[in-house]
Amino acid sequence: MSRSFPQDFIWGTATASFQVEGAATEGGRTPSIWDTLCLREGAVIDKSDGSVACDQYHRYPEDIEIMKQLGVGAYRFSISWSRVIPDINGEVNPEGIAYYEGLIDALHDAGIKTFVTLYHWDLPQYVEDRGGWANRETAYKFAEYVAAVARAFGKKVDSWITLNEPWCAAYLGYGNGVHAPGVVDYHKALRAVHHLNLAHGLAVTTLREILGYDIDVSVTLNLAANVAETDSAEDKAAKRRADLMSNEVWLGPMLEGKYDPEIFEATKHITNWDYVLPGDLEIIHQPLQNLGINYYSSTHVQGSEQELSQIGNPVPAQEHVQGLPPQGELTAMGWNQEPQALTVMLTELTKRFPGLPLVITENGSAWDDEVCEGEGAKIVHDPQRVAYLNAHVNAVADAIEAGAPVAGYFAWSLLDNFEWAWGYTKRFGIVRVDYDTQERIWKDSALRYSEIARANAI
Secondary structure, three states, rough: OEEEEOOOOOOOOOEHHHHHHHOOOOOOOEEHHHHHHHOOOOOOOOOOOOOOOOOHHHHHHHHHHHHHHHOOOOOEEOOOOOHOOOOOOOOOOOOHHHHEEEOHHHHOOOOOOEEEEEOOOOEEHHHOOOOOOOHHHHHHHHHHHHHHHHHHHHHOEEEHHHEHHHHHHHHHOOHHHHHHOOOOOOHHHHHHHHHHHHHHHHHHHHHHHHHHHOOOOEEEEEEEEEOOOOOOHHHHHHHHHHHHHHHHHHHHHHOOOOOOHHHHHHOOOOOOOOOOOOOHHHHHOOOOEEEEEOOOEEEEEEEEEEEOOOOOOOOOOOOOOOOOOOOOOOOOOOOOOOOHHHHOOOOOOHHHHOOOEEEEEOOOOOOOEEEEEOOOOEEEEEHHHHHHHHHHHHHHHHHHHOOEEEEEEEEEEOOOOOOOHHHHOHHHHHOOEEEOEEEEEEEEEEHHHHHHHHHOEE
16 A cells, blocks of 8 residues: 655755765865875775765766656755865865855756755864864854855755764764774763754854744754663663763754753763853754754663673763664664664654654665666666665654654665775665766666655655
8 A cells, every 4th residue: 555745745865975076185175084084094994085986076967867867856965064165264165165056056957955964074174183073163163164155055055954963973983983083082072062062053043144044954863763672670771871872962952952961960970061161052952944863773772780881882971781782684784674763763753842843864774786787777686775765764654644744755875985984895875886987877776766756655
């Protein structure tokens, strides 16, 4: 039985600047923290970098044509901060502006709405050199960059997203150092949490001051779908601790204007939070048109006797929290598949923040793909990715039927791309990229996604 989605439901695809653009030294762009990390021995599994990636900087007309063929109504992409403002003096780079203006105009000409992520992890190296997200000043530098972008593109942008997954920027960047800038320091990670929150609030106020209050603005969070393994008090306490440090550090300040006091208690052995200054929470707490959710998998947790966090855990203050090995068929990332956890997340968010529209800004899966010769054309048969897509779009439909105001779904990703510390070894695209030739090759998942988007039904 076919299940229809609301008439104005948005179907889109998503990418990020460092993962797809390439042209790392062209058009006035200067290095980001990811350019720097890629040079560090052992940081990227295949020793690759983002200097070419999918070469979307030169090939975006081809990629827009693919989107037209897919029948999607929106494209979520990010802007490279160091392409727009290449050095600390803050002067705007006209070549960088011209590139994104060309991309935005071409998307609109194709009838595709633009969802612009202002920060998707590629902090300019010159900002990191001054302390990065552990430094309060970075939030204000971010606001200056946002102001430059807002003045350049104005109402051409259909929807603004301040940050993508600040959890990753703070915890993978400064907690266990797996992501750029590769710092291992829980104190700096928690400072980064607050300064990312502050950056979000400053960005929202900056956008509205320049463009008016009728603009569409949100943030994208990768909320952890923590599932208590049993109903025991110990397992429920473990879930609570995991939720506090992964989810509440963002939801509380951004949507309620407060940090849960339990956060301060849980982290008092790491930091005293003296960098939360008077007036900060008022800045951070801004009304949003929607909330972006990135979802891939769940984590089952149980209580533990251990007094210390698991070694290598990017998240601070995870004492007595034991993450269990994922079960069932795992994706190429080693992640489980639990679509029902997405339904639960969406319905619980709706109960807590009634009336706030939700958008799935990323959802997808990595598998080992092989190219086949189809009828006169190359094709990738990826039944596992198709199954994952079907299951998770159905999970969104379940949430809508339960009353969740989900307004859109963006498949991650349009293209195979540079997958951060995994380099080019993991493929999330619904369209394959041959990195030697830059040929785009459709996968069965792209065909299936096109069916869903065109029918507005699953």
